[in-house]
Every structure is written in C-alpha cells, then in structure tokens.
Amino acid sequence: MLFKTKTFEDAPVVLSIEDLTVRLSGNTTAKPVLDKISFQIRAGETVCLVGESGSGKSVTSLAAMGLLPKGALEVSGGRILLGETNLLDLNASQMRDKRAKSLSMVFQEPMTALNPVMRVGEQIEEVLDTHSRVSKREKKQRVLDIMEQVHLPDVERVYRSYPHQLSGGQRQRIMIAMALILEPQLLIADEPTTALDVTTQRQILALIAELQEKHGTAVLFITHDMGVVAEIADTVQVMNHGILVERAPVETLLRSPQEDYTKRLLRAVPSLVPRQERTDKPPKGGPALSVRDLDKAYGSSGWLVNRAPTQAAKDVNFDIPMGRTLGIVGESGSGKSTVARCIMRLIDPSDGSIKVAGAEIAKLTRSEMRPYRKHIQIVFQDPFRSLNPRWTVGQSLIEGPLNLGQDKTSAMKRARELMELVGLPEDAVDRYPHQFSGGQRQRIAIARAIAMEPDVLVADEAVSALDVSVQDQVLKLLDELQKKLGIAILFITHDLRVAAQICDEVVVMQKGRVVEHGKAASVLGAPKHSYTRALIEAAPGRSWDFANFKELPTVAA
Amino acid sequence: MSAANAPVSRLQPVLGLLSLPLRLRKLGGGPMIAAIVLIIIVIAAALAPLYIPHDPLAINAIYRLKGPSEMFLLGTDAYGRDLFSRVVMGGRVSLFIGVGAAVVSVSLGLAIGLVSGFFRVADSIIMRIMDSLMAIPSILLAIALVALNGPSLWSVIAAITLPEIPRVVRLVRSVVLTVREEPYVEAAVALGSSMPKILWQHLMPNTLAPLTVQGTYICASAILTEAILSFLGAGVSTEIPTWGNIMAEGRLYFQIKPSLIFWPGLMLSLCILSINLLGDTARDLLDPRLRKREA
Numbered sequence: 001m002l003f004k005t006k007t008f009e010d011a012p013v014v015l016s017i018e019d020l021t022v023r024l025s026g027n028t029t030a031k032p033v034l035d036k037i038s039f040q041i042r043a044g045e046t047v048c049l050v051g052e053s054g055s056g057k058s059v060t061s062l063a064a065m066g067l068l069p070k071g072a073l074e075v076s077g078g079r080i081l082l083g084e085t086n087l088l089d090l091n092a093s094q095m096r097d098k099r100a101k102s103l104s105m106v107f108q109e110p111m112t113a114l115n116p117v118m119r120v121g122e123q124i125e126e127v128l129d130t131h132s133r134v135s136k137r138e139k140k141q142r143v144l145d146i147m148e149q150v151h152l153p154d155v156e157r158v159y160r161s162y163p164h165q166l167s168g169g170q171r172q173r174i175m176i177a178m179a180l181i182l183e184p185q186l187l188i189a190d191e192p193t194t195a196l197d198v199t200t201q202r203q204i205l206a207l208i209a210e211l212q213e214k215h216g217t218a219v220l221f222i223t224h225d226m227g228v229v230a231e232i233a234d235t236v237q238v239m240n241h242g243i244l245v246e247r248a249p250v251e252t253l254l255r256s257p258q259e260d261y262t263k264r265l266l267r268a269v270p271s272l273v274p275r276q277e278r279t280d281k282p283p284k285g286g287p288a289l290s291v292r293d294l295d296k297a298y299g300s301s302g303w304l305v306n307r308a309p310t311q312a313a314k315d316v317n318f319d320i321p322m323g324r325t326l327g328i329v330g331e332s333g334s335g336k337s338t339v340a341r342c343i344m345r346l347i348d349p350s351d352g353s354i355k356v357a358g359a360e361i362a363k364l365t366r367s368e369m370r371p372y373r374k375h376i377q378i379v380f381q382d383p384f385r386s387l388n389p390r391w392t393v394g395q396s397l398i399e400g401p402l403n404l405g406q407d408k409t410s411a412m413k414r415a416r417e418l419m420e421l422v423g424l425p426e427d428a429v430d431r432y433p434h435q436f437s438g439g440q441r442q443r444i445a446i447a448r449a450i451a452m453e454p455d456v457l458v459a460d461e462a463v464s465a466l467d468v469s470v471q472d473q474v475l476k477l478l479d480e481l482q483k484k485l486g487i488a489i490l491f492i493t494h495d496l497r498v499a500a501q502i503c504d505e506v507v508v509m510q511k512g513r514v515v516e517h518g519k520a521a522s523v524l525g526a527p528k529h530s531y532t533r534a535l536i537e538a539a540p541g542r543s544w545d546f547a548n549f550k551e552l553p554t555v556a557a
Numbered sequence: 558m559s560a561a562n563a564p565v566s567r568l569q570p571v572l573g574l575l576s577l578p579l580r581l582r583k584l585g586g587g588p589m590i591a592a593i594v595l596i597i598i599v600i601a602a603a604l605a606p607l608y609i610p611h612d613p614l615a616i617n618a619i620y621r622l623k624g625p626s627e628m629f630l631l632g633t634d635a636y637g638r639d640l641f642s643r644v645v646m647g648g649r650v651s652l653f654i655g656v657g658a659a660v661v662s663v664s665l666g667l668a669i670g671l672v673s674g675f676f677r678v679a680d681s682i683i684m685r686i687m688d689s690l691m692a693i694p695s696i697l698l699a700i701a702l703v704a705l706n707g708p709s710l711w712s713v714i715a716a717i718t719l720p721e722i723p724r725v726v727r728l729v730r731s732v733v734l735t736v737r738e739e740p741y742v743e744a745a746v747a748l749g750s751s752m753p754k755i756l757w758q759h760l761m762p763n764t765l766a767p768l769t770v771q772g773t774y775i776c777a778s779a780i781l782t783e784a785i786l787s788f789l790g791a792g793v794s795t796e797i798p799t800w801g802n803i804m805a806e807g808r809l810y811f812q813i814k815p816s817l818i819f820w821p822g823l824m825l826s827l828c829i830l831s832i833n834l835l836g837d838t839a840r841d842l843l844d845p846r847l848r849k850r851e852a
Contacts, residue, residue: 346743366752373749386740390762396741400748445744452748 001544001551003251004046004234011042014185014218015064015103020078022059022242025071033059033073035242041186046212046219048229048250050265051239052467053438057222060239061188064220065105066095082186101131103186104179109195110171114163120174121147121159127178146177149214150207168332169200173207180211187212188220193228197331197494198538205232205540224467226269227497227541230254238262255549268469269546270497272539274520278324278504286358287319288455288488289343289376294352294362296338296512311512312338316352318507318517320456323482325489327503327520329496329535335512336492340460343490344378345369357455374404377449381461383441387433393419393444394429400452411451418447421484422477439470443477450481458490463498475502496539500524508532588838591831598828602648611639613646613798622814631820634803635810644820647798651780651825654714654799655832658779659772662718666725667768671756673726674733684730687723695720699782700791708794713786717779728771732764766843773836777829784825800825 022034034056041047049057062068064080066087080087082102087095099105107113115123124143128134134142140159147155150173163171172192179187189208193201209232212219223229229236233250238261246259257263294316297309313335320326328336342349345361354362357375364372377400380386387396397415398408406414416426422443433441442462449457459478463471479502482489493499499506499520506523508516508531516529527533536542545552610630617637624632630641673683690698699716706712736742737760745755780800786792787801788808795802800821807817 344747346746370749370751373747376747378744378747380740380744382740386744388741388745388759399745399750403749403751403754448744448748 001230001541003230003254004232005249005251006044006234008042008045008234011044013040014043014082015041015220016079016081017060017064018079018081020060020063020080021076022056022063022068022073023076025074028076031242032076033242034063036078037239037242037244038078039237039244039247041218041220043185043218044212044216045234046209046221046232047235047237048233049220049222049237049239050224050226050229052224052265052469054241055239056242057239058190059242061105061190061220061222064186064188065099065103066090067105097131100127100179100184101182102184103188104182104184105188105190106172106175106179106192108191110168110175111163113175114171116163119160119162120166120171121161124174124178124181127181131182142181143177146181147174149180149211150174150177152177167200168196169203172196172200172204176204176207176211180215180217183215184217186218186220188222190222191224192221194223194225198496198540199331199534201228201540202538208232225540226254226266226468226546227539227544230541230544230546238265254544254546257549264469266549267547268472270468270472270475270495270501271545271547271552272497272500272524272536272542273545273552274500274524275502277519277521285322287355288322288357289320289490290353290355291316291318291339291343292353292355293317294339294342294354295350296335296342296347297350313342313349313509313512316507316509316514318505318514320488320490320505322455322488323486324504325482325491325502326505326507327491327493327499328507328509329493329499330509331494331535333511334509336494336509337460338512339509340378340458340490340492344376344458346378370403374400374452375454376456376458377452377454378458378460379442379445379449379462381464383438383445383465384433386445387441387448389433392430392432393436396433396444397429397448397451400448404452414451415447418451421450421481422447423473437470439466439474442466442470442474446474446477446481450485450487453485454487456488456490458492460492461494462491464493464495471498478502496524496536508535587834591834591838594827595831595835598648598824598831599652601645602652605642605645605649609639609642609645611642613638613642614796615639622810625816632814632816634806634817640803640817640820643798643803644800644824647800647803647821648824648828650710650793650797650799651783651801652828654710654717654783654793655776655780657714658717658721658782659776661714662721662725662775663768663772665718666722667729667761667764669722670726670729670764671733671760674730675737675752675756675760680730683726687726690720691723693720696782696785699786700789703786703791708792710793710797713783713793714779716786717782721775721779725768725771725775728767729764732767733760736760736763769843770836770840773832773839777832777836780825780832781829 018038020034020037021032023032024030037060049060051057059073063075068074075088087098090098114120121143125139128139128142144155144159147158152158152170152173158166193204196204205228208219221232229250235247236250236253237247238245240261246253246262253262257266294313296313297311299309316339318326328339330336341347343354349362352362353360356372359372361369361372394412394415397418398411401411401414402408415429419426419428424440424443436444463474466474478489481487491502503520505518506520507514508523508529510531516523516527516532523532524536527536543552615638620629620633620637622633622635623629629639632640634640669683673680698720702716702719703712742755742759745759783792783799784801787799788805790805792801793799803821804818811818
C-alpha cells in the first residue's frame, strides 16, 4: 500500500480551528455537540475527518461554512480562522462573500444539491455572478474551462443539460466544478463519494486529488470509509462524540493507532479477504432456495405502447442450501435488488422459476402467495423506514405470526424471546421504533423476519446504512442466527468487504446479467470476469488489512 | 445501547398531554377566541329548544317587521315570526348540515381514496369518475341534485357532499401513494398480511391528520353552500329555518329592515371564520412542515 507521505510543515496554514465548541441552541446543560475541537489545515494538505454517525464531523464542516442550522445548533466558543480572519466574527453578507471564493463545499448527494429545474451550466455561472463581474462571453468560457478540468465529456452539451440528464458521477463533477471555479483556498467535501458506485468513486477521488495538486487547495474530507482514507489522506483525524480523539499522518494512524477508539474503529473494518470456507457439509435435502432462468423486464410493450423492454434481470440462476449464505454483488442498476424483490414476490417476475422449500412460487397470485410467505423473509436497507413508526416493536413483531393464526399471547411471548435472541432487552417490545438507534432497529427488523421461522432470509443491503462498528455487530448476529436456526441467507450488497465476510458463494451482476458465480474465495480471490476485477480494483484501500494494522500478505490479483 | 436503557415510556403520552396547554399558548390568542366563539354558537344552537321564547314558525300578523323589544329580542320578520328564535334554530340546521357533510364526505372519500391509492386497476376507473365530478361546478351539481330529490335535509347534505368527495379522494390517494412505497408496508406484504389489513392498519392512520384539517374546511364550506342553496331557493324547505333561507326571505325587506340579513349573516360569518381558523391551527399542529417559518 502506498500512502501519501508528503509533509506540509512549510506550507502556510489555511484553516485553523481553535477550541471550537458547538452546543444545542438554548441548552447550556446538555453535553456540547463539539467539545473544544482544535486543528489546522495547510495549503495542499488533505485532512480526513473520520468517525461514526453522530461524532460531529459534519457539524465541524457546517460550522466552518457558517451553515449551522439556525435555532438548533450554535457556536458557543472558540475561533475559526481562515487565513487571518475569524469567520465567526463575520456577519451574514460578509460570510456569503467568503463562501465559494475562499472556502467551498461539496455535498454527499449531488442530485439534491443541484437545482433540478436549472441547466447545470447556468448553475455554475451563478457562482460567478454572485462573486465577480465578468462579461457574458468570458463567463461562459470560464465555466466551460472548469468543466473541462473536471473531465466532463462533451462540455457544450453538458453545459445545456439538466441535472437529471447526467449520471451520478457527472453530477458530482459539476458540484466540484462549482466549488472550485473561484479557486478557493479550502474545499470541504462532506462524504462526496458515499452515494456513488465504487468505480465512480475511484474516478472522483482521483479528480479531487488532481485538482488539489493543480490549485494547491487544502481539502477537508469527511468520510466514514477507512478505505477512502487510506487512499487519499495526508493527515487523519478521528472524532467520537464531539471530541477529537486522535490526529496523525495517515500511515502512522493506520499502522500504529494510539487510542482505543481508533483501534476499535479500524478493527471493525471488514476485510476484503474472504472468510474461511465452511468445512461442515450442508444438511441433506434440496436447496432452501432455487432460482432458474429468472427474468424481469420493465416497460414491455403494452396497449398502444411498443418499445423494447428494459431487462432489469435476465437469466439469473442460483441455489442456496440450508444454512449457507449467497451474496449478490454489483453496482447500482445491476439488477441485484430486482432479483431480491422478485424472489420476495414484491414484484412479479416476467419469466423463470423460483422454488422455496420445494414449492414453486414464481407464478402465484398475491393471495395464493400468502401461505408461502412464512418461508421467505426480508430485511431492508433503511432501518428508519422499515418499521411502522406508529406501532410498538411488539406489534410489529407479532404481525406475521398473527397472520399465520397464532394467538396473541403466545406470539407476544415469542416476541420477547426474539428480542433476547437479537441482543435487545425483553421490554423493548413495549417501546416505539424512534426510541432505538439505527443498529438496534435493524436488529428488530431481523427479529421480525425471524419470527416467521423462515427457511430463507433475504438481506437487501441490510448493513449498508449502518456505521462500521454496528455493521460488524449485525453481521455477527446474522452469522450466529444462521448457525442456530440453519436458515439460508441471500445477501444483497454493493460492498465487497461485507460480501467477503459473510458469503459462502458470490454472484456478481452487471446490467441485469450474472457475469460471475462461484465460491467467495474464488470470485473475490481470483476473479475471472473483467467486471469483477474492475470492481475489486476500485475498492479503496484494498491492499491494507485495517483490522490488523498492516499490509495484506498477498495482494488480490 | 443507550436508547434501550433510557427511562421511558408509558409516561410519555401523559407528559404530552400535560404540555398541551403550553403548546396551545404558543399559538397565540386567535385560535383561542375562535374556539370560544364556536363553542358558544354550538351550545346555543344545540340547546335552542330549551330556551327560545317563541316558536320559530309561529306566524303573528300583528307583529310584522317590528324592531327589537323586550318581547322580541331581535325584532320580527315579515310574517311576525321572532327573529332571535329563528336565528338560533336556524343555526342548528346549518351546523348539522356542515358537520354532516364533513363526516359523510370524509368517510366516503377515505374509503374510496384508500382503494384508489392501493389498487391500480380500481385507481384508473375511480380517478376518471372523480375527474368528471370535479369538472361540474359544485353549485350547479348541488342545485340539480336537490331539484331531483326534493328539498329535504338529507338531499341537501348529499348535494353538498358529492362535489366534495373528489377532493378528499385525491388527498387520501396521494398520502397512500407515498406511504405504500415505505419499506414497512412492503415488510407487511412479506409477512403475509392481507390487503384490507395493510390498508387499514398501515396506510389509513397516515391519512388522519390531513383529513382532520380537510374536514374542518369542508364543514365551513358546507355551511356556506347550504346558505347559498337556500338563498337561491334550492335548499331545505322554507318551513325549516336555516341561516340561508332566513336571509333569502329577508332580502325583500333589506331596505326597511336590514337586521333580517345582518343577524343570520353575522352568525354565518363568525361560524365559518372560527372553523377555518381552527382548521389552520390543526394543520399547523399536525403538519409542522407547513407552519410558517419562525423568524
């Protein structure tokens, strides 16, 4: 692994934050959201701010931009020095003047950060309009120039495009162009690649590095992904509960972390090396789930409409034996979720066969399907939306068993046992979902699925929305449940690290088709298809073993 | 696991109720006054038979178009009937029609809207019917319905309700369309819950808040529509006093005796103003996103 090793001791300090304290507005007794944060960023340096959700990393960046939500959070102490000026002393219009010109920001979700009804070229021009007076022709020239610099193709066309006409990566390039057109001294990037696919992420990271080199911009990069940190950081700062835990050059931090929290954070990063192959024989009997020639086409020709249908999934085949896990990996739009939803019969497959516990379910109608629902259950990605907020946890847990005709008392008793099984207190059944954290809610969602005693559990990006340490716990829980109950798991994920940790077999999908299928060790260790290889190569920090603070012994081919 | 150990939870609804007066105070005096005015009008109308000094229908040729006196608090109309008694009795009918129309249109609209939002085939048919209903001016439709069914209380309620239903259906449908995409609804499908159960238990509760608000608006507009229908002579039969037909009869004598229109008109305005104000308050409380931004 090649880390950045440049030192910045001679470079001028661009941003200096001193004893920054941020509190909830009008609440002086509560624990501060940021507690005396101090750090500096020098010209040309990339500082990565890492931490789990709620650690205060985004609050730090918003405070620097003067964008703290009014009436909710306020700075109660400290200084934010950009060059010589304390940003906290500026009034609204002076601060507005500083933004884009001296410091600018790139957000996580480029679709929501761009105005959907304005051409992207005009949106970049808007930045110029607010901060400088240049002629129309020169303005356009500068916009086209910066668009060239962020490597957008066919800039004249992109200039006239609306955000929805561009891909996620292109939109993020537009955001970067907007942020950098006035050549600010400091760029704050708040999880700018989290919403992107790995291959796109790699390009965007390379772009930021290139532009930084060219303009000497200081970058404050906020991320939760240790892989990204390993790739791009000069200096890493770890935050936890509003406190700066540790700050060190990237290699020092990853090789010899000092603080316990940093060590814990690094240990939770799943390794790209696939898990050991299970030696015990899978139980006898047919596969728990068997999928043959599954097709799903959208928008096929209908009444008055005649156009080629979009193949969301085509010729998908696999079997999962009882007690085993099969992973489907791929980027967004690869059809992995479509397959999961077809198997759950949340959408109707166009063709093919799905056998669960020996029964063919692909062609059943909704009401015919109901008796078979108990055999196959799903856990969704977003734990904040997958539980009915108006229902107590207990009500959610017994919904399925009641449908199967169980009586309420015994179902409730079982619900309490299930809470225990997924590591939550028994009395959790009387509370509402909003009283739990994301990880806890995901445990509840798993308990709800397990309550049906299914043969197959479909986990659709079930750990993608969780922090790494929580992710680790939930993966362990799934593994444990599999051992205890012998369920088969279909694990849908875009994250190769997670797939490597939990899957026995891996299916790689691209554009609705299966491009590779095999044992986890062979697919991830010695990929045959070029797409699989591209995916693995794009995984950031792939040659570093974060959990053990050293290089991986053999770099994946 | 901090949230799981936090002290909770049965006390929370109680605490919520205790903080209600505080939250109400934040709303300012307007809603308070509106509530008091409305309560007075409702009680006065509901208890009217107990205290009215005269039979509102008793014709007395000697006392035609008299001014206010001890005997006739607000004076009399062209047939010598007591205006005060007529106005409070008329309030009974007007309010009944308002509440009746609101309840009927909200419940029918809820049922149709739930079905329309969840079943795509039903949706395309139902929405075309609703579109055609909305294409007809509501007053014209109401007049036509009353003319067909005769001027009874129930036919007036029906005539007012029918044009309101499409609006409620659209509202409910839009809520259902958003919520049905939520993973918790999909999870319910995966758990084998039947469609009616999902509709009722998962989707319906989400429509209650906007429906409460819509209900108050319908109530206010129904009272107004009834008055318009009566004024046009297409309302309930003239034997039953309502604010609308008191004014309709009074308009002939407006120049001699404006109070024949003033008093029922005042009650009508106060009533509708209060209901709408309370409706706005309910909307602010139930849907914080629509609240005016605090500066």
